[in-house]
Amino acid sequence: MTTETIDAYLQVDNLVKYFGNDKAVDDISFGIPEGAFLTLLGPSGCGKTTTLMSVAGLHSIDGGRIKVGDTVFTSPKEGLFLPPEKRDIGMVFQSYAIWPHMTVAENVAYPLEIRKMQQSEIDDRVSEVLKLVGLTDETDKLATNLSGGQQQRASLARAIVSNPRLLLFDEPLSNLDLKLREQMRVELKRIQNEVGITAIYVTHDQAEALVMSDEIIVMSKGKIEQRGGPLEIYSRPVNEYVSNFIGVANLLKGKVIEVNEPGQGVFELAQGGKKVKMPCLLSPGISAGEDAVLSVRPENVHAVREKDDSTSLEGEVTFAIFLGSHVDCRVQWGDFEWKVIAHPRTKLKAGEKVYLSFDPEHTLAVQP
Ligand SMILES: Nc1ncnc2c1ncn2[C@@H]1O[C@H](COP(=O)(O)OP(=O)(O)OP(=O)(O)O)[C@@H](O)[C@H]1O
Ligand SMILES: [Mg+2]
Known part of the structure; x- marks a missing residue:
């Protein structure tokens, strides 16, 4: 299948x-649009x-076949292979890969020097890029004397200094501690956005x-x-694998018994002799009568004390941990334990009977 992006x-x-077999x-x-x-x-x-x-x-x-702009990088069938140094790509890896015996400025200047650019132009460009990544005060330090986060900024500066046509990142933040990683995520994104460079991360x-x-x-x-997009992947995963890999989901096997409008239908859950029908959204390609997996995020399961028309399951709270903004609960239903994020106002406690209800907009039938 070829998916040509407009x-x-x-x-x-x-x-x-x-690799071998x-x-x-x-x-x-x-495909990726420019920028x-x-x-x-x-x-x-x-x-x-x-x-x-x-x-x-x-x-x-x-x-x-791999193509950037009008340039074919690789196409074995056509006998084409552009050597890496002619592809004009900047790269940032997990290991910082900056040269320890050089200063920050020398590291960043290097890609321009091998292009034989004029020294005054190099100096201007290097200081511009170091400013962009926030290393103006570290210019003359030896690269090894930088912190992990600063070394990654230096690698990024070196990767973008020559205005490459593509920027590739391979787990650039995995060597940093959590707090720095969280901060650098936002920083990297800001810099990529400011430069307007097309990036694969x-x-x-x-x-x-x-x-x-x-x-x-x-x-x-x-x-x-x-x-x-991030929201789509999170809120509309197409299969069990994606539901499970991104975030947390309640995943239960069952069957789609009805398809109403395209993309909407009814899912049937079977548990311990009981059958429950739930209106749901359908992943592309699922039709009536097919086995599927119900996928519901914990924040989309509503737990209440009183049974009413909207509730579809009855269960028992097995634990409830108060976490300030929300309560992290487990609700046993047959042999399935629902993960539920409840509002602190509900004051649910372990051992209580609860009723669960589901919003069809956030109840998905996905491919197994
Ligand atoms: N040089 C190599 N020689 C042999 N097998 C390789 C080589 N590089 C990768 N592989 C194999 O190819 C598969 C894909 O590897 P790849 O490095 O692309 O995974 P990855 O998604 O980057 O994983 P990670 O998150 O661990 O970096 C793996 O099964 C790996 O063992
Ligand atoms: Mg890898």
């Missing part, structure tokens, strides 16, 4: 990469780095992906599971 700046078509990337296609920030998200070994390295040209590929950290990306591609086993 006005795509980077276009990857049917990319295949083997193992397919690390299995026929993936995506966008796209994240490849997925667990260890799903092929994120391999995809990135294929774009960078740091290895050959076994099938497909690789991470296995879903929070990072949700915060930073214009669009996210969720991968598993060398394939694309879903592509969409």
Whole structure:
């Protein structure tokens, strides 16, 4: 399948990469508009780095075509392979990869020096970029004397100093502690946005992906599971894998018994001899009579003490932890334990009987 994105700046078509007999990337296609920030998200070994390295040209590929603007980077079928140094790409890795024996300014100037740019131009550009990444006061320090966060800023400065046509990040924040990581997410995004450079960002950290990306591609086993904006990926996961990988979800097996309007239907849950019908949204491609998985985020399960027309299940609170802004609850229903985020006003306590209700807009039937 080829998914040509309208006005795509980077276009990857049917990319295949083997290591020995193992397919690390299995026929993936995506396009990115100019200036966008796209994240490849997925667990260890799903092929994120391999995809990135294929774009960078740091290895050959076994099938497909990669193009940026009007330049074909790689196309084995056409016998095309542009060497990495001619691709004009900036890269930032997990290991800082800056040269320890050079100062910050020398590190950042290096890509311009090998282009034989004039010294005065180099000086101007280096100070401009160091200002952008917030390293003006560290200009003359040896790179090794910087903190982890500062070293990553220096790597970023070096990656963008020559105005490359593409910026690739491979887990650039994973060596930093949590607080710094959270701060740097916002910083990296700000800088990318300010420079207006097209970026591909690789991470296995879903929070990072949700915060930073214009669009996210969720991968598993060398394939694309879903592509969409952060809100779409979170609130409309198309299958059990994505529901589970991003955030927390209650996932229950059952069947779609009715399709009403396109995209809406009724899901039937069967538990311990009881059957419950729930109006729901349907993932693309699900039809009536099919096995599916019900996916409901804990914040979309409503727990109340009194039964009424809107409640569909009766359960028992097995624990309830007050966390200030919300209460984290578990509600046992047959042999399934619902994860429920309740409002502190409900004052639910362990051992109590509760009734659960569901909003059809946030109750999804997804592919298994
Ligand atoms: N140079 C290599 N030689 C052999 N196999 C490789 C090589 N590089 C990657 N692989 C294999 O290809 C698959 C995809 O690896 P890749 O590095 O792309 O995963 P990843 O998504 O980046 O994972 P991580 O989050 O751990 O970095 C894995 O099964 C990996 O073992
Ligand atoms: Mg990797």
